[in-house]
Amino acid sequence: MVSTQVALAFGAAIAAVRAASLADYCTVDYVTSVLPTEDLGLAVTIDASSVSAALATNQSVTSEWYAASVIDYCNVTFAYSHNGLNNDTVHVSYLVPTPENFSNRYVSTGGGGLAINSGASYSPSGIIVGAVSGITDGGFGNFDTQFDAAFLLAAGTVNWQATYMFGYQAHHELATLGKQFTKNFFNVSDSDKLYSYYQGCSEGGREGWSQIQRFAEQFDGVVTGAPAFRYGQLQVNHLSGGVIEEAMGYYPPPCELEKIMNLTIAACDGLDGKVDGVISRSDLCKLNFNYTSTIGEPYYCAASSGTSLRRRQAAPTGYAPAQNGTITAEGVAVASAFTNGLIDSQGKRIYINPQPGSAFTDAITQYNTNTSKWEVAISSLGGEWVARYLQLQDTSNLASLANVTADTLRDWMVLGMQKYYDSLQTTWPDITPFKDAGGKVIHVHGESDFSIPTASSVHYYEAVRSTMYGSLAYNDSVAEMDDFYRLFMVPGGAHCSSNPYEPNGGWPATTLQTVIEWAEKGVAPDTLENDGGVIDTLCKWPLRPLWSGNGTSLECVSDEKSRDSWIYTFDAFKFPVY
Structure with missing residues (x-):
């Protein structure tokens, strides 16, 4: 001392x-x-x-x-x-x-x-x-x-x-x-x-919520982006692409998945009323676009020393041959199942995956030079979580996904949730003490996040809303939430940053200043300033962006059908998953 x-x-x-x-x-x-x-x-x-x-x-x-x-x-x-x-x-x-x-x-x-x-x-x-x-x-x-x-x-x-x-x-x-x-x-x-x-x-977003949920008076204002909520579910879910591929017996070349992604972006770009290279309404894309329309489209990627889609951590490395072919029905089946999210053997929902138009990062494959075939690339995020944090082995990945099914992933999720509920899960939905202390939180998430599904943030927001204000009508409960908690999705945004595949999306750079204005001067943000994007203002959930006047006027509109497309019930679990 x-x-x-x-x-x-x-x-x-x-x-x-x-x-x-x-x-x-x-x-x-x-x-x-x-x-x-x-x-x-x-x-x-x-x-x-x-x-x-x-x-x-x-x-x-x-x-x-x-x-x-x-x-x-x-x-x-x-x-x-x-x-x-x-x-x-x-x-x-x-x-x-x-x-x-x-x-x-x-x-x-x-x-x-x-x-x-x-x-x-x-x-x-x-x-x-x-x-x-x-x-x-x-x-x-x-x-x-x-x-x-x-x-x-x-x-x-x-x-x-x-x-x-x-x-x-x-x-x-x-x-x-x-x-x-x-x-x-x-x-x-x-x-x-x-x-x-x-x-x-990401993890920093989860850390912010860990403080809101436990230490109500610690911060006057909090900015969280793409929080790694539901550690038990999220980390295991990084294995979902590989398990889906193993179950289907098809391992799409990375170039095939990249072509499906690019065609999805092109097809869904204008659904928001303006063609600008950005999917601003991935909900409308989900409701209106079918991957089967891409079957037969050609793709080509030159030979490289690694895969073409980015991974957040520990990308597969090694030789990748030139990829020259057409999109197959099998590739579309993998893409469709991955986007739909994990379903167990009883047809019940386990978890969610990124929105259509996002990179298929957790479904990426790697090339085996010994067999001259594409094969599963086990996500180091999911593999290390299971091997180190659930099985307590001093290793950084699983050796294989042999005999691992969707039900296996579900059970691993249950184990992780039980083991780390009081430390890493970070989903406590009643944050009344934070509100009562006068705290303000701005929550942002890229709509094309390839690592943490955007709907994960919606799910937590809705868990807080229904827990704290479930007795109110929907719009009244949102108004109560607006007093202290506002969620904004970034059109085309990737994981905690702008998106190279949708470069006109931009990213909000002054969010900290915005929460300061809210906490210190009471200036609540109905929209959020977006830097470098064709959409320069972001809409507050549950409102969604829509262009009118031939793409000259942007409005934040209420669309109940689209809103409902973001809402999921994880009925594969016999307990609430907030």
Whole structure:
């Protein structure tokens, strides 16, 4: 713990910090003097000897999540340990803005995949809005170490401390320490409001919801993108494409699936009233387009060293021959079954897959040079989840999908949900305490997300709506939700970013600023600004975009049939799946 003498010695500097230059306070001595030593209810001890402070000036930063900027900041890091635990060290990093740019704000940013932080992918957004911006390493070793490296203490033995840190605890500690550190650093009095925010996508989106569901007063505003809800279902579902292919005995070349996707985009583009290279209404595509219309269409892809469709993690590599053929009925059957989502042997729905027009990432195949045939490429996301997190093996994938059926995947989903319900599932639907605390959340999801189905976000929104306001008429319940929770889908958007296959879709870059306006000034967003897209404003669910006047006027319209196409009941399970 930092000594009282050191803190007193720097008392004058604390009072004058807002008049100082960045270089004046970006020092180890000053940072040490303002470490959060108050009783914050965390039962942790900060290691004052671990403090570092590095000045960064004229740093050019760019991302689809914030506007390109040139920023100055002080990068502060320190470590802490949990009282009573051995060999326990957690590192946190806070980017501190210049005194003249500080706007009484703190921002936490989240991770992606199995990483608990995304480094500079999101953290500069805090500096841009005048906030101290924090990330954590979760106690996994360093900021580059991911959860899978810390998950097992040994084969068959779960590191539950690491699991709960990844699930929600590390981000609670990051924000709690970060907010107090910010107050101390800039001498924010108890009578002055320090606004706190969160931003993250994918795993980072799930992390944001883990805080909303457990720590109602922690953040004034939250931006979550494509959250990895329903960990038990989601991770196993990445195996669905391979299981469908095994069941059908057909392994479409990647080029065949890519052609089906491109033809789908072309066919469904104009269903929203404007031909612009973007599927803005994947619901209308689902209701009106049939993959069978693509049978017989030619495709060609040159030979390459890898597959043509992107994977989020661990893409199949190796030689891929030139692919020259026509779309087959078998390829269409695979595409149709994949888009429809997993169905068990009793005809009941297990889970959902991406919207039509999305890349068939989880159905991608790989070429076997020994057999000269295409075969299943086991998703490393789904395969590692089953092998490491369910079977507790120290391995990064399953060896094969032999004898694995849709029913097997269903049962694995049940096991994952049971095992990690209180840590990773993150689907608690009653967030009344967050609303009552005045919190605001903006939830975004790319409509052509190839990794986390867009309907996953709709399902959670509807679970919250029906849980909190199920006694009200639909429109009345949506109005209640609008007070604190708004969902926006990004036409053509891929997984947490714009889409190379629908490049006119764009991506919202000022969502954090929007939730700040909502939390601090009460300016609720009926639409969301979309950067770089032919649709420059995004419609709030359940309204959907529709062009009129020969594509000159965009409206957000109510369409009950289309809305219903996003709603699913997972009746393969004998319990609610929120």
